Amino acid sequence: MTRLARFAGFALSIALTASPVIAAPTVNPPDDDSWLSLHVVLQGPCVLDVLDLRQPFGSAGNIDRARRQLDSLRQQHEWMTEQVESLGGEVVASIKRLANVLQVRIPARRASRLTALSGVVRVESVPYYERSLSSAVPFVGAPRAWETPGATGAGIRIGIIDTGIDYLHADFGGSGNPQDYTNNDRTIIEPGTFPTAKVVGGWDFVGDKYNGSSGIKPDPDPLDCFEEESTVIAGGHGTHVAGIAAGMGVNLDGSTFSSSYLASLDPKTFRVFPGVAPEASLYALKIFGCDGGTNMVISAIDWAVDPNDDGNFSDHLDVLNMSLGGSYGLQSQTEAEIVKNATLAGMLLVVAAGNDGDTFFVTGEPATYTETLSVAATVDEISYLALRIDSPSSIAGNIPCAEGAFSRPLIETGSISGTLVATEPADACSDLQNASDLSGRIAYIKRGNCYFVDKVQRAVDAGALAAVIVDNVVQNEPFSMGGDGSQKPIPAVLIRNTDGTSLSTHLAGGVNVTLDAHNTYVADIPSDQIASFSSRGPRSIDGRLKPDVAAPGLAILSAGVGSGTDPRETSGTSMACPMAAGAAAVLRQAHPSLSAFDIKAMMMNTTAPMANPKGIPVPVSLGGAGRIRVDDAARQTVTVAAAEPPGAVSLSFGTILTAQTVTTQQDLVISNHGLAPRVFDLSAAPTYPLEGASISVSPSTVTVDPQATATVTVSLTLDPDKLPIEAPDPHTPATLSMGNESYPRHFITEFGGSIVLSDQENPSLRVPFHAIVRAADRHAAGEAAQCIVGDDPPISIPIQGQGAHKEPVVSVFQHLLSRPLPILPPIPPGEATIVQVGIANDLASVGSFKDGKLYIAVAVAGQWTTPAKGPLSLFSIAIDTTGDFVEDYTVVAEPSSPYRFRDVLRSVTYRQSQGARVGRADLNAARRDELNTEPYFNSVLIFPVPLAALSELSEDNAAFSFRVTTQQPSFPFLLDRTDWITHDPTKAPVDTARAGYRGMPLYGPGDAVRVYLHREHWDAQGFPSLLLIHHSNELGKRFEVVTLADVGAVYPSDLEVSQNAPVEMNALASSTWPIYVTHQQGSEARDVKLSVSATNGAKIIALSSDSGTCTLSNCTFEKLEDGAQANIEVTVQAASADFEFTAEVSTAADCDSNTENDRSTTRISVLHTKGDLDPGQQPDASYPLDITDYSAGGGCSCGVIGVTPAPRWFSWLSLLAISALRKRRCSNKQSRR
Template sequence: AVPGVLVTADAADVRALAALPEVRAVRPAVPKVVQNAGAVRLTGAARVWQRAGRYGDGMRVGIIDTGIDYTHADFGGPGTSAAYDAVDRTAPWTPTAKVVGGHDFAGDDYDADDPDRSTPAPDPNPLDCQGHGTHVAGTAAGYGVDRDGAPFTGDYRELTDARLDELRIGPGAAPKASLYALKVFGCEGSTSLTAQALDWALDPNGDGDFADHLDVVNLSLGSDFAAQDDPDALFVRKAVEHGVLVVASAGNGGDFYDVGGSPANTPEALAVANTRDAFALRDGVTVPGVGDRPGQYSRDYTGYGSLDLTAPVAAVADPANADGCDPIAQDLAGRVVWLEWDDVDATRRCGSGARADHAQAAGAVAALLSSTRDHFTAGIAGNAGIPVFQFTGTATREVRPALAAGSLRVRMTGALRDALPTTTPGLADTVTPSSSRGARGPVAAKPDVAAPGDTITSADVGTGDRGVGKGGTSMAAPHVAGIGALVREAHPDWTVEEVKAAVVNTAGGEVRSGDDHATGLPVAPMRVGAGRVDAASAVGADLLAMVVEHPGSVGVSFGPVAVPGPVREVRTVRVVNKSAAVRRVDLSYRAATAVPGTRVDVWPSTLVIEPGGTGEVDVVLRASPSELRKVADPTVVKRQAGAARQFLAETSGRVLLESGGTTLRVPVYAAPEPVADVRAEPVPPGGGPVAELRLRGRFLDQGDGDETYRSRVGAFQLQGTSDPLPDCGDGVRTGCAVNDSAKGGDLRYVGVASTAPVDRSDGALLAFGVVTWHDWVTLGAGNTPEVRLDTTGDGEDDYRVLVAKPQDATGAVVADVWLARTVRLSDGEVVDEQPVNGAHGDVDTNVMDSDVVVLPVRLKALGIDPAASSARLAYSVRTIGTYPAPGDEDGVVDRIGTPMSFDPLRPGYSVRVGGAVAVTHVAGPGTRLEVHRDRASLAADGSDRLLLLHHHNRSGARAEVVVPGG
């Protein structure tokens, strides 16, 4: 186990703890949030029962989640809501034949995000009070529930497709595996207790001997934009090292770069993306004269047990408030209100909760929401007071004529929750839009595989024998955990890496984009890994392939690849023959995304491997810098939130290993980028008011449109410098970096510039250049530069400018659009947003994987008139991050806290190219920087050096400090 303890304390106590000589390290615990019959058919789990006779017997599966409702029929319980209500949560529980063990680490009231409830108060009973863990456990290893509400006790071999469809709840993937309820969440909120549960899974009886470790643990939880060296990764790695297969949900952050988070991004974990199945058990409402129509009910309504209402439907009279996001003026007493729903997250005015509140306040007995989609990407919350139902896109179109005619009536009943079977064949093996685009480090690219996770019906907490439909990677991961248990049962002598390889290599279901598999585009590894899992092939695998350089990763990742000249990088894949026969293996590479100027080859093209033997193949990445173009993944949407999206050029695909009629896959990923080498020529001494800097070196100028790479330079008056942070360790607890990810927030230089000397319009900009000692991975998430400004001279900060992205009402990121967001501190109002580096994604400024960034803000937004003669201000700079040092201010990774002084209307240096000023300039062989000097301002500012930012240079060489003219 990992030698350590989890503590909850205020900042002062943490600093005191960190100072103790016995304490080697203190790391922040990043809070995590929660994230079947049709699925077991699609993935072949049912074939494993029918043909291989494997059901998970003897396997022990830990569900690290919200607990398990062991009274539910799906786990062999009494199967009544009364039995659930009768459980004394404060008394020790008695394990059952299915849920054979567990532990409560949290207590029902625990919530890591609420300071008043962030201290765990575990009770002796891991009973679920939220529902997520129960649903997850059923998907992994539930018995199944028959149509009469009794646990399924028949022969799983005899479960034909027709018999599966008769079940109220289908069996989990490993229906005879034993379950362990490891409760790390309270009844709501987040958790910081994942590490404790992983530690428990290594040694359930706590005797220090890991021989009793669990076989598989499922983590349907995570934190978006977390790093691969998140502290929880250490516990995942330790569990894998001692024989526990760790399966984790890839996250529901959507198709945004680096959103895939911890713990799924740990290289050794088996990370699972979310795909769709053709079958869904949907909610329904009855339209008199038309019939039952599918959709989804709101989550938060509390009266479904007795719901049965029939009422006329009325639209909101005010067309400007057709969505109900503003209070509704008309009287809706006794009626169901129709509200228009915007299916685009970035443009939706409000969520379902606000609409339900407004509808209820206007007297409505219920609300209906429209949709343009037949497959929902997320559920709706609503409120506790009235039921809210959202029609599918097809059902919306069917009932609109009656709505327009004023004749629409509906009947809403609790009996139609999860009761309407629907089949949409084209949806099978399409990626769920909310499934996270994965992490892309040099050790491992994520996710590893995909599995059905949309509209999955599994056990519903507290209902006794009922199921409920849920969707997300949380529902996909336990399906793979169950498959992992089947593989471990079939191959008890295999290592965890080999079990993972069997699941990854055989994930041969091709996943496509959109809502129709026939017309969609193939989806690359960064969304779905090797592909959709195939349980039968995984259990039957006798040939395995995995990368050599990074044990436990299985897939090949070159990560971000700098290309200053011709590049040739090699990774080796080991192929293991587990069969008793000689195997000939033919190898090839199939691209999913291609970048001009790159090539992936495999050598040799054929292996012959003896029984029990191994062979090796090289995966070779070649890149030619001048031929590279910034070409996006074809499935990437290039405009988001009304702006050109930032994106990466990615070379990815799968190594294919063909032998004996079967094909195995190993995912491959690289993000190649050409590198410039630009510098200013040495400057001769001189004292005039204008100096000239000429640029020299190797420039980028290739491609057209948004596929262009072109060198850019920004010029700033250097005002702040900072030494590198030491590593946190023995005796070093403050002012240090806790991990490599924190070093992306380690400040090096800070500079400032203004366009006002040339541009006196309301569009005049103040811009801050920020340089760190190391590249960041998740700018604006894991590491966020922030400038605090005092514009009034009273010593108090008035504004802050920070890197941010557009978000929805819940705080979730909705676009890969990096912004310099300016917030007025007196009231929290956002007064300005500018693209970082002065450009959106149609102009490459190398935002990702960099160590330099420019934060512009309009002077007018700061209350400064660009036409005035002077406006001296003070500012300080810091970086906010996920991984601050234990003894430092909460959330602050590094700071240059001494206020720096600057007058944007009379800057010490004003740098122009051809007489023009800008946040960044195109840099080429003939570029000359005209440096206009104001000696009085330089003296007042206390600085005389210039900071040049060469955005496309190599890491560590993007910042250059010069003294213009001596």
């Protein structure tokens, strides 16, 4: 398979324009007049479910079970078909073997009625897919496997689920006569044409006119189509793919290669080099028309498990190649069941990872299903088509270029030479001012501002021989320009920006060039690097690792549809996929007893590591286990795979977001399929070291007996405190560039690599491991007592709690809506269940109303991977600006562009009436290099909406309504929706943005969170609650609703304290009296404290309240409303001296408007009796003496009035004298008696 390089992607075109026009996304259900393609899942088991899998498929018992179940399902499907047709729909496929499903087309307005039909389990949308060899085949080691162990795929059946196969091409043993293809009627099978010895079966499930949304017209002839007006993708994609997987090879003279397949074959002796498994049988399962996409994948998979429909699954195909897919892996439950059951039945599904580039989560379905073998694309030894510069001599030589997908191929036109003439204008996006200068010459055009096809058409109209377009982005490789389906009559090529810069300086002096299909430019780059277009994982549904392996996919030459004998060159994971499918066929022949899963594991275990041109290793989320090595796999007898989940080989630890050290473990199962014991040393090899993350294997050495298994444990430990500040891995650029624009990307922190099993005699085995890791916080709003004074006062909200994240961000909003989780929700609470909504604006920080933004905050119960999955925004915010509760604007989350900026996320506003984008801002309001708001793996999101985009609103007419919806790409489309919420930003009761980062409601690390209060806009409910979002917190702690009281902020109040204390007490006696704390006026008082004290030795022996919590020194009250009174009772024991008792009221915020009534003090006199004085006691001069019942010796009872307090000079001797005098008086009275 000789090779040239016309760089193309999954759909053979990386970009259509330099500045793409982005239409409004489909964020709502389809119009009532549109038709939907739906899977109707029915009650009852499919055929596979009733089989005894312990018995061969061909056993009499299983055949009988299968046939009886097929008959039963036919009756069920016939009855259900009648019901569907009665609703105005049509059944396009009846799936019975691997699932019990009808695929239907039905008007959207009637789709909901399907769920009410008896026997229907659920209804889902049908996934829509697009179609996504020379040195490459030797590069993966296939020719060495042809010789040792002699595996060429013989006896193995490969199903090509694609656009069909040109079985008339010489690469498949056909006649090689292009006229035979032209004369063939693709709707019928002409006698003797099909099946062939190579393409032994197949079916056209859709017909040539099918485009993915139109009706189907199946027929028995799966011949690939090629039409002059079709896109290159549509014409011959399946033929090209089939040739890579299992083409027989075409000699230079156009004849089919028929000799032995040896490692010594010279690619230069072939027009088309043989495929990876040249002796495998092919099945053409045609699910695409001549143009457009498809939703007929599961019909082909279901057909493949029993091609002759006899109920005996033993003739199932061995390998299915699926060079197709959709971005971001938006999976279908029905399709997941089909894939799982197909693998269980013995088929290995090999699927292209996609061509959306180094964007997180973008790898597409069906490659993201666990059981599939997902294939990324690598670069091997490559060469490009060359533009030869003939003069001037100073710049003469070859530069790389790539032909357009819409232009006439140079292989048809032959060599073209001419003078380069620059168009005026330079980008040819309007009528050419120098059209006459281009006639008979080669147009030189700069990329930008309009479609490629429009530029080239203007060159055609001017009479140009060809067109050379200069890229406006600095890139290492030229790519194939995409088109609109029409082919231009002249060749057009794209050259690199750097080469164009050099050429431009010489145009005035005349530059002569030659374009020739046979002229090549050999690239001076290392092999085994990932192709720039290959889609990155992990998968978007849960963050588990995909893709699985990689294979060459850049500039692959294979069979060209309708050409008879010629090759066609294409790039993409669509080409890497059949490399892996052919390899799987070789391995299935070499290891006939192994299951489909074992073959998948064997391919992943024996891969080669990859690196970029600087030697930096490729992360596992981009290249999987590595580049396949067929020869090593063919000689291997041991497989290693994760113990869970079924169908997975890689160890996916998922997402670990934690505030404390955590260790998680998973098991690996080592299976020895050979006849001798194997001893392995095990180790962990991270792709890049990550401080704070470690991985180990236990035990470190293991012996696996023949035909036995052993289990080892892999432990991953994460210490979030040691994790560094988040940064992309060394292979991943921190910014994304297009033209002169560069933007910081969002990214995830991955900890990945390989578990390596080594022995002394064989190549090492590898199993990828992968985890998404992030240090998290447990932050929450704290309390800081503060008094609110003034007309526009700020309050502070302290943030407290444990935290390991290095760049925590909190954002604050007016809280609008809380929704509790339902007890029995229709769907599990998760990324689609809305629980909180808040809003803020920045009007206080900007110059005018139209300069301002709204900030709508949404929180859900679960956690998403990414809120913007390509065409799907998890959220859709409907805005009504006219008061009729009809959606005038739609706000969604989406990537910044469909191309290079997919990891730059935006909040985008569309006007519904025009379908036009009217506003765009950074999702979460800040760029990644400003604040780290963690949009990936989160539960909280901020949608900025420019007020200028909402043209009906003004400062005098600012009220609007909005509602939030969560959505999915499949029926029933809308998962959760709030009621309409009305809001006026000019009357917002709080301003959470004024003190925030750049006047927005976001606060970065160390920022003081301050909220301004607009009390004049409060409603009857008082202070509005606040919604706080903690972007870096752990799951379940990322949002909270707080009030003024929660953060300790209060408005002034007037508290008064009073008491009914006695003025006299007996010494050492106890007395109880009430104390009252009364809220006289003002706002509710919070955190009220009553403190009590007594002097001169008096003791407080009891303190209690009917509403507070008391100790012996104070009582505290959570709140005291206006007009309320707290009743306290105190019991005090007097000492021997007068004392003062004081009760004082205060609040934590020290927010009393009248402090004069905050304190009540009573002076209490202490009265004494004889027993009050202890022997030897010496009271001081201030001691109050009351000797009312003093009895002297002899029993004299004298009534003595109390003595007033003595002056300070009064001494103890004076007291003795007075006492003696009173004794004598008592004695005289006694004698008189």
